Amino acid sequence: MKLSNLVPNDCRGGILEITPAYLRERGLEGVILDIDNTLIGHNVPLPTAEIIALLDEYRSRGIRFCVVSNNRRPRVAAFCEKIGVADFVWDALKPAAAGYIRAAELLELPPEKIAAVGDQIYTDVWGARRANCYAVLLKPIHKGKEGLFIAFKRLLEKPVLFYLKIKGMIK
Template identity: 40%
Template sequence: MCSFYCAKIEPMSKRNLYPNDYIKSTYDIDFAKLYEEGYRGVIFDVDNTLVPHNAPADDRAKALFEELHEIGFQALLLSNNKEPRVKTFKEAVEYCTYIYKAGKPGTAGYKKAMEQMGTDVTSTIFVGDQILTDVWGANRAGIRSVMVQPVKKWHEEIQIIFKRFLEAIILLGYKIYKLYGTDINKVPTKSSKGE
């Protein structure tokens, strides 16, 4: 996609490519705990973060956005997709806004998202499934990044599949870094309650 290759981007660094945390699923995150920690805005990628690639919003996604609304979060969909895809998803989940053709990994979409939500880098968290667009962009914008495993891997457009191979190499380095890194910021998960 042109947004990946044409965005004005700084050189890659280990810090920009590694997420602050890497977990199995968006739906494992304990958003109530994050709210207690001071977060007020959540930016989500859509495809393979919330639902399989190009799938409509399902009951689980709808329940998540309702939960976020009840907790008090501002939520925003940040996608490189065209407007019809993102708008349809937004209308189904209701409790969010959206930015389409966001130009990730460029930082402009992330900054615009925070402006729309009335948050800043200290009160915003990003959740996505790709290193070379989602995580890289969030980190460069100064936002806490949480990478999730793709909902349905390998059922994607060819350029995304190609990036998955590159990401696999980066994730090998991340696993070592996670053992010794000092800035791993574990996101609270529903399974970690009571620990």
């Protein structure tokens, strides 16, 4: 395991900071989205109006996006239908790179032109970095409802988060 793959390219407070301007400044043309605790709270059925507006802005600016989730197909498909996303990868087995590579194919973009956003270091950041995407770590929307396995991964995140703090990447 390459430790540098746990270090995101950038850290942000939430998905609403990943604006078309943010992407343009970094030469990025696409976005790979995580669902749970990135777009919405864990196992919440619907995104907020702000998230819907952001995705509309992506569409109007020609930014391609899709969803890559470790969640099961019914949950991912139902959510993507509600937000009008035709391209999605379910059961992605993140931190495997395969889901991200598949997503890059769906977006018809090289991975380095894609921001992959997510809330978990050992899932989203690790997978995105392995696939050579631009990995953005976001603050989780709401940690409260996560299961035991995610709670365990959150524990493992602590030393990495400490490192990111020292580096000044997070406050």
